[in-house]
Amino acid sequence: MTAHLLIGPVLRRVDGDRATLWLETSEATQARVEVDGAGSGSTHTFSAYGHHYAIVTVDGLAPGSANPYRLFLDDRQVWPEEDSEYPPPVIRTRAADDHDQPVNLLFGSCRKGTPEASGRWLPPDALDAYARRLMADPQARPDLLMLLGDQVYADETSARIRRFLKRRRRNGHDGPETQVVSFDEYTKLYLESWRDPEVRWLFSTVPSVMIFDDHELIDDWNTSASWRADMAREPWWRERIASGLASYWIYQHLGNLSPDELAADPLFQKVKTVDDATELMRDFGRSVDEPESAENTDVPYQWSFSLDLGRTRLVVLDNRCNRVLTPGARAMLPAAEWNWFLDRAHGDYDHLVVGSSLPWLMPPAIHYLEAWNERIAESPRARTAAFGERLRRAFDLEHWASFGKSFAALGELFRRLGEGAQRTGDQRVGAGQAYPAPASISVLSGDVHHSYVARADFGPAVTTPVYQLTCSPIHNEVPLPLRPLMRVAWWPGVVQAVRGLARTAHVHKPALRWKKLAGPYFGNAVSTLELSGRVASARIEGTTKEGELFDVAAVSYHA
Template sequence: MTAQLLIGPVLRRVDGDRATLWLETSEPASVRVEVDQAGAGSARTFSAYGHHYSIVTVDGLAPDSANAYRLYLDDRQVWPEADSEYPPSVIRTRAADDREQPVTLLFGSCREATPESSRRHLPPDALDAYSRRLMADPEARPDLLVLLGDQVYADETSAKVRKFIRRRRKAGHQGPEDQVVTFEEYTKLYLESWRDPEVRWLFATVPSVMIFDDHEVIDDWNTSASWRADMAREPWWRERISAGLASYWVYQHLGNMSPDELAADPLLQKVTAVDDATDLLHDFGLQVDEPESAENTDVPYQWSYALDLGRTRLVVLDNRCNRVLTPGARSMLPAAEWNWFLDQAHGDYDHLVIGSSLPWLMPPAIHYLEAWNEQLAESPNRRAAAFGEKVRRAFDLEHWAAFGKSFAALGELFRRLGEGELGDGKRIGAGGAYAAPASISVLSGDVHHSYVARADFGHAMTTPVFQLTCSPIHNEVPLPMRPLMKIAWTRPAAQLVRALARTLSVRKPALHWKRLAKPYFGNAIGTLRLDGQLATAEIEGTTKEGALQSVASVSYRPTT
């Protein structure tokens, strides 16, 4: 049969004179990419669970250029489509020496599928709106799209997907009737979401990296050790976690790797060497769901990654899969992965950008509530600890503040970097000593409202540290929750909950933070532009007509 292009092409990494593109086809095929002026790449598809995928590395791209490309399956052009009314998809490269070149990052999280297939009516999709604007002005394209979690919702499905799932349940496949469980069911989520025409064009022309949050697997994924124990008793859970992580590796994580990392990845080498990689991916999904424990301190698979764009370093952290959940030793990252992160945070760059699906700096009242709850759940009194665990899971109290040691360690890292670890405004990297960063920015999502906050470490510091939260891209927070979110930012609410936290000897954080704009509850997309020593962040929300309007903007640079 003739292979059809089902999803893609999705332009992922552009590194120097190379780029990677990801796609899914209906049948096995030879894939070839040709770029105008210079550049080409080819690969065979690999197969798993009856589906066919390819990640193609394009070599020989001209520096500082933006050239259209064509995609062929078995020597038949399938992209751009012959009747396409959209601008050509292009691969843009940076200058050979891009140290003085600005960097623009587009970011956000929490995107349900298109309005036609959504389970409910939602305000306009911010990614659709951005795509339409970029079509009108292609020269304004960002360097990278950073998607910070909940790219698909495995536990909140559309009517179309639920209908498909229910047919499978009647046929004997175990699991909830409104949630995906198997790899086949996961593929329907990506097909539904990534074939949105405007988003498909955007993915084809703007490089993107991604990280999961809970809804790629299930709400409150890895909240605590007792949560994991309860889920393990569900007869469908092993299939769910295996399929969730395997599909994430195929659809999202493959594109996070550079061409060199792809060439060295052991799993990709195995997957592309066999006719059917189903068993490989199924076993992989189970193996990488092993949390760190006293007996096992190895990281099963590192989902966190880092990359440099000009003088900007982006480090994207896994806030979900590799959490340490052992009571008394809770941590966002296991020790080996934290040490890797510390290595990435030191080096020769101007701006440090952290991608964290969960915000580091939350509304202060919620921060103290989570810190109180963590302490309660650690209580030696079994009844008190059980109550704390029940509250933790009922109210989703599992952000950085609920992993207090990690929250403090991240703040201490930023303080040391911002002050200059050597006492003279310097920090150590592999190549020697470097000046303190021009800025530190934490990009986050998850909480279904957008805000900008600045960290204050209690004394003058060279480097400004900002929390930039943009969520949702296409979803909404229930109306009754909005006043509570606003109140959580107020000083009286923070003082009240802090008093509660003090009853369990919760210490005040070593820093405090201030929100710089009102929380925004609509669909939104964020932009961070880094130019020389200046960082400029903007959150844009969608109007009823589907356009974008600025709802928050801030600029920051080092102090002298």
């Protein structure tokens, strides 16, 4: 049978003279990429759950070039499509010595794939708007697109998906009527979202990395240990979590890995060599959902990843799957993964960019509320702890502030980096190594369905500016009644009142202060971060009713 291109190609990593492209096809096939002028690569698809995928590594790209490419399935060109009205897809490489070359990152989170969602019509998609603008000026393409969570919504589905699920449930497939459970059901989410024409073109010509948040699995995923215990009692949950993590690994995580990392990933190597990887993926999905604890700090699978672009280091953190949920020892990352992060946070670079799906710096009143809630949820009094747990789950009190030790540790890391302090003699860094303070530290986040810019204040000893850049949603919206709450959570009087409540639970004042510089903005938006020399410049753009982009906020900072 003739294989057709279902999704893709999705351009993922471009590293030196190599690039990776991900795709899904209707049948098993040979996929080949030819780059005009130089570079090519080919591979056979692998199969799981009756679906077919490939990730093609292209070798031999010329440094500092931008060349169109073509994708073939069994020697038949399928991309770009015949008579396409869009500009040709291009693979652009950075210069061989790119230390003086600016880095431009496009980022955002929370994108529903259709205008209709949960019975309401959403404002225009900011990623569509950005793609249309880039089509008019393809030379302005960014170095990287960072999607920071909720790329698909397994628990808030469109009318089309709900009709599909209703038929499935009538035919005996167990699960909630409006939520996906099986791997095949997950594939429909990606097919619906990633075949959006403008986004499909954008994915084919701009490299991208991605990290999950909760809605790829279910709202409030891994909020607490009691949440996990309750979910484990649902008859459909085991398949839901295994299918969700397996589909995320295939559709999103594989593309986060460089060609060398793909070659070193034992699961990927096994998947490529078997005729049917269904059982491998099912076992993997179940095994990587093992709960973390203070005693068991092994990481079943590390979803966090890192890469360098010129003089910029990007570290993207898993805020969901590998959380430690043990009361009294809660942590956003287990010890082994935190140590990996420390290794990557120290080094010879100018700018540190940390991708965190959940904002590190929330509106201060919300921060104190979450810190207070964590304390009472861990009270030795059973009734008080139960009350705290109910509040935690009812109001989504699960950001960095509700993992207080992790919040403080991240701040301490940034303080030490900003002072130029190094872990001299630490074996993880190397004995005697010392690095200067970076020119900037930027935390890029989403999740909260509004956008804002905040600056951290560590005192005069820290010369490096530390910024929280939050951009959410790309295509969703926050309910109108919640918007005033997001605004007043920055007001000094409200902050002082909630801080007083936190003091009743012996919550200490954080070792840093932070101030909002822009926002909150509640419309759909995308953001860019440009890092040039020692200067960082951030820009948030919203969408008009007509689907055009307009400036919401802009800031510039440097040491």
